[in-house]
Amino acid sequence: MKITVAVFFGGQSVEHEVSIISGIQACCALNTDKYNVLPIYISKDGIFYTGDHMGDIESYKNMKTCLEKAVRVVLVPQDGRVALIRYPIKKLGNNLVGEFDVALPVVHGTNVEDGTLMGLLETLGVPYTGCDVLSSALGMDKYATKAVLKQAGLPVLDCVTVTGRQYTQDEDAILNSIEERFNYPLIIKPINLGSSVGISLAADRLSLKAAIDLALSFASRALIEPAVQNLREINCSVLGDADDVRTSVCEEPVTSNEILDYKDKYLSNAGDAGGEKSGMSSLKRRLPADISSVLEEKVRSLAAQAFLALGCSGVVRIDFLNNKESDEIYINEINTIPGSLSFYLWDASGINFASLLDNLIRLAFKRHRERQSLTFTYETNILSGISLGGAKGLKGKA
Ligand SMILES: Nc1ncnc2c1ncn2[C@@H]1O[C@H](COP(=O)(O)OP(=O)(O)O)[C@@H](O)[C@H]1O
Ligand SMILES: [Mg+2]
Structure with a gap:
């Protein structure tokens, strides 16, 4: 069947x-x-x-x-x-x-x-298919992702977060503490969005204020971190689960501005909606990324380690920020359901889209079988002799 x-x-x-x-x-x-x-x-x-x-x-x-x-x-x-x-x-x-x-x-x-x-x-x-509840939730919150990766000894940028409530209570003190901690330029993002929505670059206090306002209009918390200079972005997809992890070839998205924006990601080839060249697969990119084999190995190894640290499953894409001059590399974010399921990265790695989906479905059944072997119920007779001191539950309360 x-x-x-x-x-x-x-x-x-x-x-x-x-x-x-x-x-x-x-x-x-x-x-x-x-x-x-x-x-x-x-x-x-x-x-x-x-x-x-x-x-x-x-x-x-x-x-x-x-x-x-x-x-x-x-x-x-x-x-x-x-x-x-x-x-x-x-x-x-x-x-x-x-x-x-x-x-x-x-x-x-x-x-x-x-x-x-x-x-x-x-x-x-x-x-x-794909990540479970916890890894999905961790992956969506940019601060939680960093916290787990940092704890696992993986390279992430330092950051501060601010809630809308804190910001309205003492805007000046918050701006001062950000300026004491980091030098400009800074990047400000909503804590849990994607597709570059609500993200901006700030070069001074005035633009920092506007950027925090914008980020807080999309999410209840904003994240502020230093902007990586001489930026090269490198993405790598990971497929598997805790027992078996494979990494794809790396891609290098090509930006038209300082940051990769919504337009770069989805509108650079908008005429073919739903076809192979639309959504995230339409982005202008170098594939494979034009990087040394040493850097590629490093990115692939960090991507696999991040996948395991976050407890992922299925196919994810892990995005890196690299300073081309200093060679520093940071894990920027994880996309637990990447645009176009990153099929174009697997295609370039010898696994076509249909086989990628076969793999995802196989992993879904595997996890389900493993979970079913765990005990989720606990037989007890706790309710048989129960009395709540005469209380009759909700009966008659309406
Ligand atoms: N710390 C940073 N330094 C420089 N550029 C950044 C930094 N963080 C994000 N960017 C730019 O902003 C883009 C979107 O940020 P990202 O964290 O990936 O958010 P999203 O989840 O919306 O994709 C990145 O692809 C990159 O171009
Ligand atoms: Mg991104």
Whole structure:
């Protein structure tokens, strides 16, 4: 019997549209000899939809028509699989819209990639590809990522964080302490966004203030760190789990500005939405990166160590900042569900997109089997003789 793979994309995130592209790329690349493909789109207000047309990028050119043709569903666990039930249910007729064996989350950003969707899938008891709840959550928070990597002895830039509340209470003191700690230029980022949204470079106190305001309009905490000079960015993808880790060839994204922005990442080849040359795969890059073999080895080894330190699984992309003159190298961030699932990096490393997805699905079932062998219930008779001093629970409280 073919395995049914539910491909999840969309979600309430600034990377919603990019996720649609990544998700559809995955739908198109799955080997249909082995799998039935079930696209599940999560709207910006968190509603789940499905429909055959939802696996086709053309459908999203007119979102209104796309949703009118779609079926809104709820997810219900059923004998180790998940059933998609039409919502609201029809009084007559069949409300079972589909069922799946394994989930393939291709979501980017907050409210989905940060462990929330993984938590839902975990609760439903279904295997899913990629990072688990904790590694996804760690990867989404730029400060938490640094803390874990630093503890593991891996190179990250020092930083400070500031919450919106702290900043409004004592703006001057905070700006002073940042200036005492670091020299300009600085980089200011929202703690948990992606796609370069809300990130800016500050060369003085005035631009630092504007940059913190901007970052805090996207997230409740901002992260401030020194800007790496003579910047070269190097990305490397990692595939596997704690038992077996492989690293891809490295890429060097080419920026049009001082920082790699949204436009560089997704709009440099916007005419081919959903095709092989769109989403993160359209970025201008050097592939393989034009770096010495010594540096490449170092990046690949650090990428593998970071993957293990964060407890990752599946395919991730780890991004580095390198000062070309001084040779310093820092791990900048981890993308636990990288744009286009980094298929172009694996393609260049001898693993095509369909095999990459085969690997992800294999790892999902492996983790699921391993977790099932753990004990999650504890038989107890604690409730049989219980008395709460006469309290009757919630009965009669309304
Ligand atoms: N410390 C830094 N020094 C110099 N440039 C940086 C630094 N941090 C980020 N950048 C630039 O900003 C871009 C986006 O930052 P990043 O931390 O990767 O956020 P995102 O999660 O939005 O991709 C990077 O690709 C790089 O071009
Ligand atoms: Mg980045």
